């Protein structure tokens with residue numbers, strides 16, 4: 419039984435230099451058409467009762483509030499559900515945020531990335547620092563009591579001092595939730611090309627580790643719980659939707675290129691508009707690939723995803739118990755009753771730990 423739905427909105431005003439998420443520049447009529455198909459795709463799923471809904475992108479805040487409302491009306495939404503929309507500061511003002519709130523969105527995740535003007539320019543962001551702060555304040559005034567902010571670190575030539583200024587700023591704002599990702603140099607992006615051409619250099623490993631350590635220390639000191647490798651929340655404000663991914667729970671994925679996990683099958687939707695629309699016209703789910711998750715794969719997912727949750731971790735038994743005990747001896751995992759969690763050292767070497775669970 420699914421109680422979560424991810425809805426992909428593959429449109430952005432402009433492509434940021436570092437980003438390889440599936441998103442395109444678009445016209446209003448293309449977005450209108452997409453929303454109509456999205457609603458029809460949702461009808462291809464059973465009438466689940468959703469306790470979390472997540473509009474991700476791309477830039478879902480590019481859609482009109484009435485379009486988002488139209489999609490929400492297609493869903494059965496449980497009382498008290500968490501309904502999130504990713505917001506790019508360039509695309510909203512107070513009125514639009516208020517309209518999203520009235521349409522049923524009760525949580526926004528604002529993509530800020532940095533409060534530093536120089537880094538915002540390098541990243542190819544279309545907003546400046548003031549616009550990012552104004553968007554947060556407008557969201558508060560529009561009635562959002564659950565706001566998340568995305569930041570990135572380990573940016574080209576970023577200094578520890580600049581990161582600390584970003585942390586000062588965000589701690590002063592006190593959003594309920596903060597996601598902070600270390601920059602990934604994604605192949606095929608302008609950033610990757612500039613890296614290959616020697617225009618940018620990757621951050622030195624020690625500096626990156628120091629930055630991550632500083633982030634953890636400062637956000638914890640400010641009252642945030644470090645509940646997932648890249649995610650921090652005020653007590654009780656962890657992202658309910660994303661937590662379901664890490665708990666290896668099932669969810670519907672709708673929209674171009676969306677991933678989902680339904681009835682024991684992990685699937686990925688088609689990534690091109692025409693075939694995606696054609697399938698929906700035929701009343702067939704627009705799925706490109708599927709993987710039936712057998713019990714072995716399920717265990718693998720349970721560990722790799724579950725260990726990301728730093729408080730809960732995973733209960734170990736069977737074939738992975740020995741591996742967990744070995745990792746415990748190496749100081750990478752810690753035992754909490756029947757469960758194992760990443761140790762302080764393990765958090766820094768998380769990818770190496772996850773590899774131990776890949777067969």
Ligand SMILES: C[S@@+](CC[C@H](N)C(=O)[O-])C[C@H]1O[C@@H](n2cnc3c(N)ncnc32)[C@H](O)[C@@H]1O
Pocket residue numbers: 436437438439474475476477504505506507528529530531568569570599600601602603604
């Ligand atoms: C799909 S975006 C949603 C936010 C919205 N589109 C925006 O950027 O304003 C989700 C988040 O992923 C992060 N992200 C995107 N590309 C990344 C990369 N190459 N490395 C690290 N984080 C990245 C950014 O923090 C971004 O806010």
Ligand code: SF4
Pocket residue numbers: 429430432433434437438439441475476477506529
């Ligand atoms: S980071 Fe966000 S706004 Fe920028 S291209 Fe990616 S999805 Fe679009």
